[in-house]
Amino acid sequence: xxxxxxxGFYTTIQDKxxxxxxxxxxxxxxxxxxxxxxxxxHILNNSLDCAFLEITLGxxxxxxxxxxxxxxxxxxxxxxxxxxxxxLNSKISIKENDILSFGKVNFxxxxxxxxxxxxxxxxxxxxxxxxxxITSNFILKSGDYLSISNLKIDLETSRTLVKxxxxxxxxxxxxxxxxxxxxxLDIHQQKILFETEFSISKDINRMGYKLNExxxxxxxxxxxxxxxxxxxxLTPSGKLIVLMRDCPVTGGYPRVLHVSEESINRLSQKTxxxxxxxxxx
Amino acid sequence: MELLLGNIHTYKPFGAKAILIEWKAIIEEAILxxxxxxxxxxxxxxxxxxxxxxxxxxxxxxxxxxIILDFNKEVEKLQSIYTLNSTIKPVQNFxxxxxxxxxxxxxxxxxEMSQSLNLEILEIIKTHSESIYTVFFIGFLPGFLxxxxxxSQLFFxxxxxxxxxVELGSVGIGGEQTGVYPVNSAGGWNxxxxxxxxxxxxxxxxxxxxxxxxxxxxxxxxxxEFSELEILVSKKSYQLxxxxxxx
Numbered sequence: 375x376x377x378x379x380x381x382g383f384y385t386t387i388q389d390k391x392x393x394x395x396x397x398x399x400x401x402x403x404x405x406x407x408x409x410x411x412x413x414x415x416h417i418l419n420n421s422l423d424c425a426f427l428e429i430t431l432g433x434x435x436x437x438x439x440x441x442x443x444x445x446x447x448x449x450x451x452x453x454x455x456x457x458x459x460x461x462l463n464s465k466i467s468i469k470e471n472d473i474l475s476f477g478k479v480n481f482x483x484x485x486x487x488x489x490x491x492x493x494x495x496x497x498x499x500x501x502x503x504x505x506x507x508i509t510s511n512f513i514l515k516s517g518d519y520l521s522i523s524n525l526k527i528d529l530e531t532s533r534t535l536v537k538x539x540x541x542x543x544x545x546x547x548x549x550x551x552x553x554x555x556x557x558x559l560d561i562h563q564q565k566i567l568f569e570t571e572f573s574i575s576k577d578i579n580r581m582g583y584k585l586n587e588x589x590x591x592x593x594x595x596x597x598x599x600x601x602x603x604x605x606x607x608l609t610p611s612g613k614l615i616v617l618m619r620d621c622p623v624t625g626g627y628p629r630v631l632h633v634s635e636e637s638i639n640r641l642s643q644k645t646x647x648x649x650x651x652x653x654x655x
Numbered sequence: 656m657e658l659l660l661g662n663i664h665t666y667k668p669f670g671a672k673a674i675l676i677e678w679k680a681i682i683e684e685a686i687l688x689x690x691x692x693x694x695x696x697x698x699x700x701x702x703x704x705x706x707x708x709x710x711x712x713x714x715x716x717x718x719x720x721x722i723i724l725d726f727n728k729e730v731e732k733l734q735s736i737y738t739l740n741s742t743i744k745p746v747q748n749f750x751x752x753x754x755x756x757x758x759x760x761x762x763x764x765x766x767e768m769s770q771s772l773n774l775e776i777l778e779i780i781k782t783h784s785e786s787i788y789t790v791f792f793i794g795f796l797p798g799f800l801x802x803x804x805x806x807s808q809l810f811f812x813x814x815x816x817x818x819x820x821v822e823l824g825s826v827g828i829g830g831e832q833t834g835v836y837p838v839n840s841a842g843g844w845n846x847x848x849x850x851x852x853x854x855x856x857x858x859x860x861x862x863x864x865x866x867x868x869x870x871x872x873x874x875x876x877x878x879x880e881f882s883e884l885e886i887l888v889s890k891k892s893y894q895l896x897x898x899x900x901x902x
Contacts, residue, residue, distance in 0.1 A: 596680070623793075
């Protein structure tokens with residue numbers, strides 16, 4: 375069991391997401407940065423279906439009520455066990471009543487905490503990912519208790535550190551495909567789309583990232599059609615929205631680009647004010 | 656003889672793992688019928704390559720398990736599925752009767768609409784509850800039905816400033832569409848009434864009773880009936896009235 379002493383800025387339970395329910399209007403959800411979440415499960419030798427915590431910019435404090443082994447990957451928010459710094463991307467043995475906390479944000483926006491065997495909260499429509507009106511809560515709250523797998527054998531804390539490509543956090547390149555409505559833009563507008571350095575606005579969450587710059591928009595709305603995580607919509611005001619993991623299943627704004635899976639992960643580690651450029655794959 | 660209009664469609668890549676199939680950009684039941692038949696044929700293949708699908712007014716998006724390496728080859732496969740002779744038993748569709756209370760306490764935008772449209776409130780209610788609506792697809796929120804068939808007399812623009820919270824069960828009009836908010840949500844539609852019916856219930860094996868191709872009719876209930884039905888619905892002892900649509 376894990377006791378949530380402090381829930382932090384925005385901490386959720388995620389896994390690979392809810393696949394197969396788009397026709398009911400149910401979003402996919404799942405880890406914003408599936409590269410980092412996959413890495414943490416991989417290091418613990420977990421099944422890639424195991425659920426984990428997605429912790430946004432730290433701030434949370436957790437107490438482990440039973441012994442286990444954990445791993446944290448993704449953003450570096452100076453994680454500590456009982457006030458002693460621990461390594462990212464490495465197996466950490468946890469004793470009963472150990473307390474995990476975070477400190478200074480060094481890089482990235484989201485980190486992933488996996489425990490051996492995974493977090494065992496209720497499965498709704500094939501997934502443990504928190505989502506409003508699907509799961510009972512949509513974020514962790516202080517005082518929550520989370521079931522975890524009981525560890526039968528002690529796993530050793532490993533000293534081997536997995537090297538993570540820094541490019542994942544630093545690259546300003548967001549790779550994308552042409553969206554279904556890209557050709558509705560004239561050549562000049564398309565040129566601007568790929569030449570502009572875009573910056574991320576304050577309006578960001580797990581559903582989407584709104585960008586600050588304006589692309590003059592003459593193209594009309596479309597009849598409501600599918601959108602997917604990675605779809606870049608052009609709104610009537612000329613602002614772009616990059617849809618992320620919790621996005622609705624349909625939308626009516628033109629879909630000018632589609633961000634690659636790898637670049638959705640990359641964008642998930644960026645926040646308000648960060649800059650990037652769209653590059654066609 | 657099928658309408659040709661309903662059959663013409665094109666294929667586009669949609670990211671690395673999806674193909675977007677589009678019909679002419681109009682809201683038309685012949686197109687919906689073609690989309691649903693195609694979707695049923697694809698489902699009947701029980702292929703592991705396709706993990707999900709999403710329907711729009713004039714589109715069907717097929718989501719693949721793996722990255723699509725050869726787009727043209729996958730399109731050919733889909734085209735051959737499309738041209739299969741339909742031996743599949745069509746999915747049974749229903750007409751659902753949804754009780755709605757149009758009392759001003761719930762229909763908070765009825766007065767404004769009445770003034771702007773120059774229509775008596777009773778006339779709005781009568782017009783809205785007389786029509787039979789077709790469910791084109793579910794999107795936006797879990798259990799949110801996109802309905803076609805709103806009487807053009809009731810077309811009314813969305814609110815310039817969306818409300819931060821629209822109560823679940825609210826029945827609204829947004830432009831040329833009408834629908835029911837399945838959960839509490841922000842929303843810009845004009846609210847004309849409320850239903851006690853739950854449009855998304857995870858405790859049921861099928862969380863949303865309606866599906867694309869079904870029909871909806873709203874029936875007028877009083878506030879007293881609303882309160883009674885609300886209790887029955889919360890006890891899960893209310894059975895929605897439905898009739899089979901004969902094709």
